[in-house]
Amino acid sequence: MQNLNFNILLNKANYHRPLIFNGMLWSLACVILVFIFSKGQSPITVDYIYTVTFLVVLAIPVSINFYVLIPKFLKQESYLKYIICFVTNLVVFALLSSWLLQPILDALFSSYFFISYLSKPNIFLVFSIFLITTTLLKLAEDWFYFNTNENKILKLKNQHIETQLYALRAQINPHFLFNSLNVVYALALEKKEGITTAIVQLSDILRYVIYDSDTESVTLRDEIKLLQNYIAFQNHRVETPNATNFEIDIIDEHFQIYPMLLLPLLENSYKHGLIAGETKTPIHIKLYQNKNQFQFTISNANLNTKNTLEDKHSGVGLVNLKNNLNLVYPNQHQFEVKESTDSFKVTLNITNEV
Secondary structure (H helix, E strand, O other): OOOOOHHHHHHOOOOOOHHHHHHHHHHHHHHHHHHHHOOOOOOOHHHHHHHHHHHHHHHHHHHHHHHHHHHHHHOOOOHHHHHHHHHHHHHHHHHHHHHHHHHHHHHHOOOOOOOOOOOHHHHHHHHHHHHHHHHHHHHHHHHHHHHHHHHHHHHHHHHHHHHHHHHHHHHHHHHHHHHHHHHHHHHHHHOOOOHHHHHHHHHHHHHHHHHHOOOOOEEHHHHHHHHHHHHHHHOOOOOOOOOEEEEEEEOOOOOEEOOOOOHHHHHHHHHHHOOOOOOOOOEEEEEEEEOOEEEEEEEEEOOOOOOOOOOOOOOHHHHHHHHHHHHHOOOOEEEEEEEOOOEEEEEEEEEOOO
């Protein structure tokens, strides 16, 4: 399946709203400064004019900080450069404000008489408080945006993984059914007495594969029972005594694993490691579990030939197994294949962190 482009999806639902953020920020600043400049009294026209002009001057260093200094230095972890540029930005525009704000007001609004609202030290204090406060608010807004996007990405990835797993299960079940029906077909051609028992066993296996395994996890006990039923079912086809050696060493039979992980490996061993009436080397299976560690090892003879039950669909099960492992147990599993001229061995290790 093709990977989803999560960035495109997130762009359609962008939680970063600079206009809303700046609108709320400057509206709040205006209310606060009007209150300060009017000294808590009912504001008059000159209070509003002085406040708006002061905010326009103040908006320049704040914008430089927001859109130049923070992304270029602070977010790049160049902290010393950011502090130097931040202080320089603050000092330069505070000085310009203390020198030029009053003359600009007198020139633009000659019909009004303006008194000095803030002394030079207070101008530096207001600039410092405002730049530091707006920096913290900007970082908080960026964090909220980043956190929201991260949650959105995780949700989309989980939905994508679930879709992939359903698609993989849809492939596994028909593939298993196809192989099993071939066994029944072979028994029917030879008119063997065990065909009725084989059909009942197949029915039990399919009930588990189609219904009981349609869940996020199953117990080891259920998976072991599935493997044992499958071995008994295959014994109708394989005319080799002791064709399978199954060793079980587990501490907790309720240990949870993803369903249908082991059956493809057993299927593969029967297809490539046994030929009815000819193979003398049995399939060796070892299932080990202790605490959160699980290991499944299976080995069979390497016959370097194709089983008569194979067709062009062979190998689908193992491909799906690898895909499932990458989806369900990322960085929590090891899948190792060792092949020689005489044997074929697969080892699956899983660390269950749940």
